[in-house]
Amino acid sequence: MVATDSSHAAIRPSFSVGSPEQTFLTEANDNSHGVYELALANLPELQPALDRLGLPLAKRLAFASRAAFHGTTFQTELLASGEVSEQAFFAAMADEIGIECLTSIDPQRLLMTDEACWAQFHRTGRAIYARLCEAPGRHTGIVAPDQAGWRLLKQRCQASPDLRLRIKVAAPSQLREALLERSRPMLTRFAVGNLHDNRPDCSARNVFWPWQTYSLGMLTVLLPFAVATVPMLALFALHLLLVSFFIACSALRAIAAIARPPVVQMPISLPLSPDLPVYSVLVALYREADVVPDLLVGLGMLQWPRSKIEIKLVCEADDTETIAAIRAHPLRACVEVVLVPPSLPRTKPKALSYALPLARGELVVLYDAEDRPHPMQLAEAWRRFEASGRELACLQVPLEIANRRAGLIANMFGFEYAALFRGLLPWLAHNRIMLPLGGTSNHFRGLM
Structure with a gap:
């Protein structure tokens, strides 16, 4: 599948596919490492922990170069690569400062309001905070520091040594998981009733007017x-x-x-730009364990910096077969399994509405478990959003039937899809007529 923006002339892309990590490492190797060595020298608070973890200098330089290209931080690139586990890195950093690093968090002991939890979900690339009741009258702060936060935390602990007894460190994914468990009732209420409460005219709860x-x-x-x-x-x-x-x-x-818009050739490639936004990929699955391996392969081929993409696999909490199929594979740091508590209605829109507040990306794309997106689809969608201005809010990707030559019915199905996505929808958008979305492979901007 290839993303096209039907609001302009139709595009027939030509692609140049390559791993973003390989691209950036090649770019870094073609230049002097002096700049990146200077960048590492400016991170003295990380060096002892990196020494303890045994991270070679060559890889440190590679992560520093990626951070420069992506406009991120060394810590973000290191954790996104999977070279060092999140828990191991935070444990090493906490040990250097002399603070306990939690290995588990009881969500029921978190002293957080719904509003406070909601705010923490959207702290993209920044430190996450929470308060924990360890015993009656004994409260402890929990922090998952970002790169700048380690220096500040170390300075405060040196200035007030007793602070080490009143604050603890946790890995971001671990703290987010506890906050998510604590927020399940709030997220369920949001998924089920938010649209009806705010826009009853757009809600399907009213079956008939x-x-x-x-x-x-x-x-x-x-x-x-x-x-x-x-x-x-x-x-x-x-x-x-x-x-x-x-x-x-x-x-x-x-x-x-x-009268469909003309087709224009257009090269697509992943730009070397620090301005690339965070992309959130949401995939709803229900009783689809058989397609999980192919889905993970397809998502893994998406060409986007791993430090700027988050993939959320949204499953019903009681769909044990699908969850087990996902857990059977080693997941990268950017992949998260979101478990939706059982509640009515059991629909894909409700599941995605539950996961949507957890999405931190400026751009969001929705996929079905059967989708196999083209590796450069995110890059093209981003370029389309950039070229179209803030007025453009959504892109519908043309869907193609993979087995259209399997028989007469499949061929007719493929013909129907081609007529819809290559003809009717582009014409409707070109003439600024309201058009129906396909229900999958939709790219949105500014949802949350």
Whole structure:
């Protein structure tokens, strides 16, 4: 699948695919390491822990170069690479300062309001804080410091040694998991009722509006009455109505096929830019253990800096088979499994609404478990957003059927998708007419 922006001329991309990590390391090796050695020298608070973890100098320089290219920090690049586990790094840093590093956190002991938990979910690349009740009357602060936070924490502990007894360190993923467990009721309420509470006119909770109920009731009474009294006239009118509807749909597609926007060649590549935003990838899965291996391979091929992407696999908490299939694979640091507590309605929109407040990216894309996105799709979507200005809020990726040559039905299905995503939707968007989204492979900007 390839992302296209239907609000402009249709694009037929040509791709240049390569690993972003390999690209940046090659760029770094072509230049002097002097700049990156200077950057490492400016991180004295990290060096003892890195020595303890046995991280070679060459890899330290590589992470420093990636941080310079991506506009991130050394710590962010190190943890995103998976070279050192998050728990091991934070334990080593805490030991250097003389502070305890927690290996587990009881969510029930967190002294956090719903609003405070909500705020911590969106601290992208920054320190995360919480308060823990260890015993009646004994409260302890928990912090997952960012790179700048280590220096500040060390300075404060040196100035006030007793602070080491009143504050503890935790790995960010561990602290976020505890905050998530603490926030499950709040997130469930948000997923189930937020849209209806704020925009009842857009909510499907109201199945029928009064005028719709009245019209349906009248039709239910009048249609049988007409068939019983004037059957030929009633059937002819019904036939004429259905044929008119079919002809109108066919005419609309024919017009879209004839007047569709022109196709323009466009090269796509991942830019070497520190301005790349954080991309959140949300995938809803339910009873889909069989597709998990292919899904993880497809997501792993997405070309985007690992320090600026977060992948959230959203599963129902009681879907043990799918969860076990995911846990059976080693997951990278950017992949998180979000467990949605069982509640009605059990729908994909509810599950995604539950996970949405946890997304920290400026850009968000939704995938189905069966999707196999093109490796450069995120790069093209980002370029489209950049070129289109703030008015553009959503991109719909054209979907293609992978097995369209498997038989007549599959071929017809593929033809239908091609007509919809390559013809009708681009024409509707080009003429600024409201268009339906496909329900998957949708890229959004500024959702949270």
